[in-house]
Amino acid sequence: MLISLTIAVDALRPIIPCSLLSLSMVPFASCAIVIGGVSWIVPRHVAQQLDNMLYKSYMRLCLFVFENLSGVEIYLHGTNEEVVNKTGKPENAVMISNHQSNVDWIIPVMLAARHGDQGNEQAFRVMVKNSIHLVPMFGWYIFQHGYIYVRRFGEFIGAPVLRQLKWLNESDPPYWLLIFPEGTRNSAKKKHLLESSNRFLEKSGRQPMQNVLCPRSGGLQLALDNLSTLDAIYDVTVMYGQMRMAERRGLAPGMFDFCCGSQQFKQLHIHLDRIPIDEVPKAKLELRTWTIERFTKKERIIDEFYSEKPSTGSALPCVPISQTLPSTLFFSAALLAPFFSRTIGRIYLLTIASSPLLIAWLHIRKCV
Incomplete structure (x- = not known):
C-alpha cells in the first residue's frame, strides 16, 4: 500500500507546477482586465507600471517553478558579461535563439532576472505564431503587453506587426524581444523538417546541419527596420543536459521532464553572445547571410556539447527564492481566494466566460 501511494504521489508531481502556472492565468487575467479598465482614467505610464508589476510577478512565479522547484543547474558560456552582470538601466535587445522545447521561452526570463539592478523580467516579449491568440485569456493578454503575432503560413499581414513594433519602440520601459x-521546434522526431532545411542549404551551396534548422531572417529584418532604440542582439544557444542521456540526442525535455524529471543530467547550458547593434547588417541579403552564419556557429556549439568532453561553462547561481517566493505565495493565495469569497469566485468565472469576447476583440481591432 505504501509503495503504491509513493508511486502515485511521484506520478502527480508534474501536475503541481503545470497546474500552478496554468490556473494562475485566471487571477492574472482578472487583474489585467482591471488594469485595462483603469488605463482609461489614469495616465498611460501609470497603467503601464501597474501592468509591468503584474507581469513581472507572474514571470517570477515561472522562475520559481523552472529554477527553484526544478533544481536545475545552470551554466553560462560565451561573451555574456554585459548581459548577466549589467548594472544600471537595462538594455533594449532582440534575442535570437534555437528552438527545441516548450521550455525554451523561459531562458531569456532567467537572463532578464539577472540583468539590471532590479531585474528586467517585465521587458520580456516574444514574436509568436498567430494561432496562440486563440488560447483563452493568455492570447489576449500577451498582445496587450507587446507580444507580436506572426503567421507561419498564408498571406503575411504586416499592419499589426508594425503597430506592435512601433509601440515597443516608443515604450518607456526597456524591451527584450x-x-x-x-x-x-527542431526535434529528432521531426526528421522531415531537418531534411527540408538541409535541401535548402545544399541548394544555396552551404553545408547541411544536424542540430538546428536553417533560419529565416524575416522577423529579425522587421525588428531591425522598425526598432530604432535597439542596443544589441543577444544570440542565445540553449542546450539541455537531458539530451546527453543515452538515445536522447535531439530530444529536448518538455516542461514535465525539465521540472520534475531525474536530477542526474538536469543541467541547462546557455551560450550567450552579445552583438552591438552597429555590428549587425540591415540590408536584406546581408542579414540573411549573417543569420545563417550565426546558426552555423550554433551547429558547432551544439556539436561540442555532445562531444565526450564538453565545456562546463561558468555556473550561474539559482535566482534567490526571496525574489520568487512572494509572487508564488500571491498567486497561490489568489487561487485559494474563491473558496473564501464568492465575489472573487464570480469575478474569476466572468473572466473565464469573457475569453471568446477577448479573442473577438483581437480580431475586431485587427491585432492578428
Whole structure:
C-alpha cells in the first residue's frame, strides 16, 4: 500500500507546477482586465507600471517553478558579461535563439532576472505564431503587453506587426524581444523538417546541419527596420543536459521532464553572445547571410556539447527564492481566494466566460 501511494504521489508531481502556472492565468487575467479598465482614467505610464508589476510577478512565479522547484543547474558560456552582470538601466535587445522545447521561452526570463539592478523580467516579449491568440485569456493578454503575432503560413499581414513594433519602440520601459528564426521546434522526431532545411542549404551551396534548422531572417529584418532604440542582439544557444542521456540526442525535455524529471543530467547550458547593434547588417541579403552564419556557429556549439568532453561553462547561481517566493505565495493565495469569497469566485468565472469576447476583440481591432 505504501509503495503504491509513493508511486502515485511521484506520478502527480508534474501536475503541481503545470497546474500552478496554468490556473494562475485566471487571477492574472482578472487583474489585467482591471488594469485595462483603469488605463482609461489614469495616465498611460501609470497603467503601464501597474501592468509591468503584474507581469513581472507572474514571470517570477515561472522562475520559481523552472529554477527553484526544478533544481536545475545552470551554466553560462560565451561573451555574456554585459548581459548577466549589467548594472544600471537595462538594455533594449532582440534575442535570437534555437528552438527545441516548450521550455525554451523561459531562458531569456532567467537572463532578464539577472540583468539590471532590479531585474528586467517585465521587458520580456516574444514574436509568436498567430494561432496562440486563440488560447483563452493568455492570447489576449500577451498582445496587450507587446507580444507580436506572426503567421507561419498564408498571406503575411504586416499592419499589426508594425503597430506592435512601433509601440515597443516608443515604450518607456526597456524591451527584450525573443525571436525563433527557425520558425518551429527542431526535434529528432521531426526528421522531415531537418531534411527540408538541409535541401535548402545544399541548394544555396552551404553545408547541411544536424542540430538546428536553417533560419529565416524575416522577423529579425522587421525588428531591425522598425526598432530604432535597439542596443544589441543577444544570440542565445540553449542546450539541455537531458539530451546527453543515452538515445536522447535531439530530444529536448518538455516542461514535465525539465521540472520534475531525474536530477542526474538536469543541467541547462546557455551560450550567450552579445552583438552591438552597429555590428549587425540591415540590408536584406546581408542579414540573411549573417543569420545563417550565426546558426552555423550554433551547429558547432551544439556539436561540442555532445562531444565526450564538453565545456562546463561558468555556473550561474539559482535566482534567490526571496525574489520568487512572494509572487508564488500571491498567486497561490489568489487561487485559494474563491473558496473564501464568492465575489472573487464570480469575478474569476466572468473572466473565464469573457475569453471568446477577448479573442473577438483581437480580431475586431485587427491585432492578428
